[in-house]
Amino acid sequence: MKISYDWLKWYIPEAPKAEKLANVLTYHVCEVESFEKRGDDTVFDINILPNRAHDLLSHQGIAREIASLLDIKFIDPTPKYKIPESQPTTLIKEIKSSKCRRYMGRVIRNIKVGPSPEWVVKHLESIGQRSINNIVDATNIVMYDSGQPAHVFDLKKVKDLKLQVRDAKEGEKITLLNGEEKTFKSSMMIIADYEGNVLDIAGIKGGKYAELTSETTDIILEIANFDPVSVRKTAQALNIFTDARKRFENDLSPELGPYAMRELSALILEMCPGASFEDVVDVYPEKQAERKLTFSAERISEILGLDVSRKEIENILKRYNIEYKNVEGKFKIVVPPLRFDLNTEEDMAEEVGRILGYDKVKSKIPKINFKPRANEIYKKITWIRNKLLEEGYSEVMTYTFSNQGETEVLESASDKKFLRINLTDGLKESLKLNKINSPLLGLKEIKIFEIGTIFLKNKEEVRVAYNEKEKIVEMSLDEFCKSASPDTFSRVLGKNPQTSSKKHAGLAQERFSMWSLFPFIARDVAVWVPESVESSKVQKVIKEHTGKLVILEPELFDEFKKPASSAGGDGKVSYAFRIVFQSMDRTLTDTEVNEIINKINKKIEENKNWQVR
């Protein structure tokens, strides 16, 4: 959520500098994704946590939190809102869906739709919103300021001033403000008049039908509260993302309504001083119950592992304007209506912990006498892995997903929608890949294995698979372990799992080196030299002239002698080296590799009695 620093400062003029503020939020409230200067203002992008989305998705919410957190002055704007004179109203609002918890409305006549005052435009633009007209802007300001979404209809479109919130009829339609048409299911909730005109998708988005125009003079304000799950499901099904949806689906308190109505009315009065207001209609079938919560300083200290005094807690409660009593050594508080996140003693431990700062909680290794048991499956896995490693096998991991199998996953983003029924298929692919790469790996023979889970119709099983040349052998862990002499095996199982990780403890000195994604070219150079010449001497000459494109040491892969004594022998030895070329940033051509090889050959033949084969 975008938050303007200048906007916050209306309420907390003593707020610390932007950078300090970002730090305070990070360590006591939630993550600050970014903050950047925009003109004279600074705009924060804040990731409000789901359990605080009831009270913090707004500038006033954040300002109150910071004021309490830092114990600085909060300037309450409410007393400053002008209260318009008001006439009796004939507006009727009816709640016909159980998913609407409060429905407030107000008729205002004689308004003039026009541009917004400069401060309104500036506030909206600071958080990336576009000014539309004064009345629509007023509803948006109220939402970003108080957290309560608001909406306005053109009064002339509402027959007999009667509105209802009801469940939609299957197949009923709405044309949205942007012209897009949406079709409802009966599980969705709408705002409509009694003539069947749909005005609004409840809590999500307004329709075109009762949209304000430059001709509009009379309007109906709407401030409501809806069930969060219903709003989320409807918006998801219709694929609509709006700021109103975001707030409602996070569950707002219906107690927020009157504040928003007061703010919205005052804003419209400021914009249209000649407007005449009617009384607020408020349908609120079941008032939100007052919630109480009891907790003790001792219990909070136990949870946090930090001694928190009663005095510190009292100080917090005062800063957060939370009403409390001391009852038998415990705190009994009245939970502020917007704080749906505070229900249990543990919630209060979190509240106290984050306010004090988790840096106050000091690391303490528990001194508890646990009686752990050995995990037999893990022992087997470790034994198998070690055995295969010792036999020269290297370990790979392949994908659990496959394009065929007995278990299908739903709605996968990938084309591999099944769970593997064996390790063999994946290992075959791995074998193929590594064989192609064998010159790069410097391996004469590829030996690989995988230990992993496979999924059969009604069970999953951990298996091991490895290759014997081209063939893949796959079996269960137990089957593999049978091949161990019972003696060896029980000895291994008797010990703690053996691992090879000791050398990796401590500082990470080893760094990974990424390989090239471009193809490599391997070439062989074979040389006849006198028997007395050692291979390393030839290798040295090659190395000196291979250039930067070579990626491995020239490898001696063949050597044979024709002693002078033997038939046709001339007392020479042949050394054959493999040289592998690869570039990190392009595909090499034959021509450039040939040039390098020619150069090497030339350098070799500069030596007396050395001859390229």
Added chain:
Amino acid sequence: MSEEIKRGKEHPLSILANQAYEVFLELGFEIALGPELESEWYNFDVLNVPPDHPARDMHDTFWVKDNTAPRVLRTHATSVTARMLEISAKENRIPCAFVSVGKVFRNEATDATHEMQFFHVDGVMVGNLKDSVSLANLKGVLAHFYKKMLGEDVEIEFRPSFFPFTEPSIEVWTKFQGKWLEMMGAGMLHPNVIRNVGLDPEKVQGFAFGGGLDRIAMVKWGIPDVRLFYQGDLRLNQF
């Protein structure tokens, strides 16, 4: 001619998994393994994830076509530690501590830092009230863990967070080579979770943590792309 066989090379994630187990075993944890295809109960319900929580959406979780009970590819290995807690509750084996390193799954588009499958290190520790397993203990255990995994000069800190299965909830950040990195989610086990595994939140308390193993590997060795772990390419086995 007999040639000495050169030892093969272990997968980097196995190296780290074993190392993680070693660290936790020394602290008294017990290794726990469990199914990758998990019931909705152990993956979500038991962990106090509300029925309509977005994490349960098909966009985030792999659900499996099944005529009987709905099943998911586990989205964390906390499902395994929850199963173990349940058994321990029945066997009256409190205090106890479990750690599980295993493959987990998320239904998301893949890129250099996102994979459909990856490894998690998940753990729990639960004690009777007199054992006073606290947030300070969680910090002690995790500070020790990251020092062993990434080096003695690594610092850790807790930042506020939210998870349905913990209260208080925190994010674990580590400072490695001068940079702060988010590594894990953790917190004190939510009383509903304690109740769901058959224990009494008035009598026991504990903590839970969970985070990516692939992430530790990427940070520790500078491996640039999470997808490299599952290609079956031996060029990965450099350590």
